[in-house]
Amino acid sequence: MTTGGAAEQFIRVAAETTEAAPSPSIHVGQAMRRKEDPRLITGKGSYVEDINLTGQLWAAWVRSPEAHARIVSIDASAARARKGVHAVYTHEDLDIEASLPMIWVPPEIEVKTPHHPVLAKDEVNHVGDPVALVIGDDRYAVIDAVEDIVVEYDPLEVVVDPEKALEEGSPLVHEQLGTNKVCEWSLGGGDLEAGFAEADVVIERRIVNHRMAGAAIEPRGVLAEFRADRLTVWSSTQVPHFLRLFLSILLGVTEDKVRVIAPEVGGGFGSKLQVYAEEIGCAWASMKLGRPIKWIETRTEGFMVTHHGRDQIDTIRVGAKRDGTLTAWHAKIIADLGAYQMLLTPAIPPSSAFVMCGVYKTPAVQTDIVMVMTNKFGTDAIRGAGRPEATHMIEVTMDQVAHELGMDPLELRRKNFIPPFSNGHETPIGVTYDSGNYGGALDKLLEHIDPADVRREAEALRKRGVYRGIGFSTYTEICGNAPSRVIGPKGFGLQGGGWESATVRVHASGAVTLYTGTSPHGQGHETGFAQIVADRLGIDPAQVDVIHGDTATGPFGLDTYGSRSLSVGGEAAARAATKVAGKARQIVAHQLEAAPEDIELHEGRFSVRGSPDKGMTLPEVAGAAYVPDNLPEGMEPGLDEQSFYDPENFVFPFGAHACVVDVDAETGKVSVVRWVAVDDCGPAINPMLIDGQVHGGITHGIGQALYERIHYDESGQLVTGTFVDYALATAAELPSYETDRTETPSPVNSLRVKGVGEAGTIAASPAVVNAVIDALRPLGVDYINMPLTPMRVWEAIHEANGGVRA
Amino acid sequence: MIPAEFDYTAPASLEEAISALRQGGEDAKLLAGGHSLLPLMKLRLAAPSLLVDLRRVPGLAGVARGNGTWRIGALTPHAVLEHTPELGVVSAAAATIADPQVRNRGTIGGSLVHGDPASDLPAVMMACEASVTVQGPSGQRTIPALELFQGYMETALAADEVLTEVRMPVLDGWGFGYEKFNRRSEDWAMVAVSAVVNARDGTCEDVRVGLTNMGSVPLRAPAVEEALRGKQLDAESIAAAAEQAAEGTDPPADLNASAEYKRHLARVLCRRALEKAAGLSS
């Protein structure tokens, strides 16, 4: 998956990789209510903010009001003298040499990466860059003290526009690097030139995929305690295991002495897939002072210094023959990375490249990416991370092609769909999609909505000045991170693996705990994973306690992001449970004097095939395993098994979405009036959890298309720094979504599942844009960039009208 | 999100409140529903040294009607206005304020004294030709709504005066329309237009139009009013009059709305509000 191919890296997956034996689906497939909800909705969840330790102090940060400036002086004397203040630290005080981490080192490509300190040294590079850390008795004391600190800045020239940042003579974000260009990265396959030469029409569009925030309901927070040589850090993070590793590296405490706990985490959407300065800084201060240190992010800080996503300027070209056959895709991406490269920052834009032909057979596909730094905060993974950008380009352009050819957009799609496949389809760039039936998903979608009906409604509404339109998106995406050899150092270049782990522990009483290495933060793993384990052990999901997010309790894991939890972590859980069941069978066979092959799960008991009255329940088996006076020869006592699972391939969920909008042509206001979604993530473990993910995902995509936007002005000031300006869609703006599924099994894992956490977001934004353009075609509007704010839509109508006011 | 230190008092009478304000000096502030003041304090855009909470002062909340006048207590929350449909355009406007939480806490007095040109009630009060009663150390005075708003978030009240009541002529028989334009239902108005119309036999006898967020203060649209007064109330005359809605305005631009766009919205919303007020649409 590096530049220029390595197609052979991608797998031919087969049934032999599916080690976990099938088991009866009693609980799997049921729309079980979430086990975690009673405690969450009755206020019994415990978030970082809820945890307080004896002797705890608070932290606050002095942040740069300048987007780019030299620090001339810092006067903290008044703050130090303030009652309740224990310490004020600046860069000089920190003895942390290493940079905050960035873990993408692609073979043969130099990624220009500035040193990223915990506290700014000599220079600030974005608004919010931390300059000093204040520690005091309580939150009020430290925030008051922050206002006492006088920092003198000598402003430097600012660059916020990535295209300008690439120009000769542009101000440099990091002078010492001599350029704002981070790297170029390409991925392609097939003969592009021939593809375009063959085309009867070539459509090119410039698509701005603007910056957005994760905007999780729970802000970030850290509580760090260093006591008796051990460092414990509670953090509102998606990645406790990553954080532990980097705390160890940056602070010089061996990994065994570092424990990270992600307690209840109120959402992340990628924004908590990070190792943040605040996490390292608070841990450092707790080591320095020997006191627990707590910091809770304010919402203002959240918009300023919790990583953003997207921010691409895309130029997409597509070639097609008269009959609609696609001949080539070529995407040029300018990716704005912001001022520092964070954990995965430069590895995100390439994710667009992996699905740059979408669900369409196209002989030639090429993606060329230029990554550039600006005086804005860093971008990194936000729900979809690269795939929404690709899907947006592809699906919006498909409608443009259809219009150009005078074809129905769905007919154009059908003409180019990769035909149904169940065990691998290799695209020109060497990515092997696992399974797909794109026409099937579209058929299902059209059972719920008939475009002809919408057109009839549109006709009637137009008399009232309301323009109704319908837009579609047929997508696939790449998730389930990931096969280690593909994403790792010798492949794509991430300095890590992609496996996941699970431990299933049957206690002596027969109670069951599943420890997962994934780290859920709202998705519902405690329910879905319990369903998987329960079926394999013949018990009820209520009897499976799912423990996660604590590096000291479970096995080593790789946490939750990239829609990986179920297809990698859930599979690991299934495998661990299968191992336990295997041992249980042997114990039962031994005790009941039967052959292990003849032991089957029947109505919650391990019983002998053909004689269901002869059997043992799980508690009875556990008793035998922990009071080991009658175990098979050579068998170790205990009933506790672990599995590490490294997938052979990614998984590729897909689907078809339809969006109906009404546009008030006089004001430009867009209302989404109907949404139908058919998503295919393989057989459902729990349809209700899928619906939850799809609903949230669509909302995120509509949010980007119509409402949400992180915007910096020319001087690098963040304009959208509160929820007044950063417009998150609310229930009042959204229709009730209609969801359905098709279920195409994945050959990659034994559960046959694919991820669904990001799918809705990946699908949604182009459907909205297509619907709005469809609505406004009668007024001559051909294309509009997101976000489709009323003014932007009004201006587009206005321009299409030749400047005449609508 | 963490306010600076402040003192707090909740006096039990208006006199005590006024003297607390006086003693607190320039930095003392009244607290009503807190839904404008507290956000400013949490963002540290305001740092009053003393908050004088009005919640224990008796007789400041409620809506009463008598002698052709509505009397609305300063502490009356938006939700009460919303659920008093007899208040016509006031009720319609109150119903568009943010969400139920804000409407349950925010008060008409706070909204008027806060003086935000993007708030819904100030321009509506101007259109209804209401007046406010204020009480200060040297007694009581009345300020017409048309003179209340002096500058951006600046009113004619002195720092030690309390707005106690809003008085508003009963507009029985007048038609009304309130058109608020925002991106999301809970947002402040990008632009809003309030219209009240008194028609007889299809002729516009009197009309008043208020403009929200079309300048640094809430405004009336005199050109529209003049264009329509005495005219036959039909779609054509309304459309023609509404074309004047942005006359003389200089609305501030922001990320989501240029001045030109706001002027355009004012014209569209004005026409729609007048059509509603004239009973031509619902």
Ligand SMILES: Cc1cc2nc3c(=O)[nH]c(=O)nc-3n(C[C@H](O)[C@H](O)[C@H](O)COP(=O)(O)OP(=O)(O)OC[C@H]3O[C@@H](n4cnc5c(N)ncnc54)[C@H](O)[C@@H]3O)c2cc1C
């Ligand atoms: C999320 C959100 C959304 C909102 N959206 C809207 C909206 O769409 N439209 C809208 O109109 N408003 C909106 N508001 C503002 C809301 O209506 C406020 O409640 C209102 O503007 C102020 O009323 P209050 O009682 O909360 O006043 P406070 O916040 O308590 O006070 C505001 C100011 O008025 C002064 N004051 C209060 N009462 C008196 C008095 N009796 N005499 C003298 N001075 C007084 C205070 O000292 C302070 O300076 C919103 C608020 C929030 C939090």
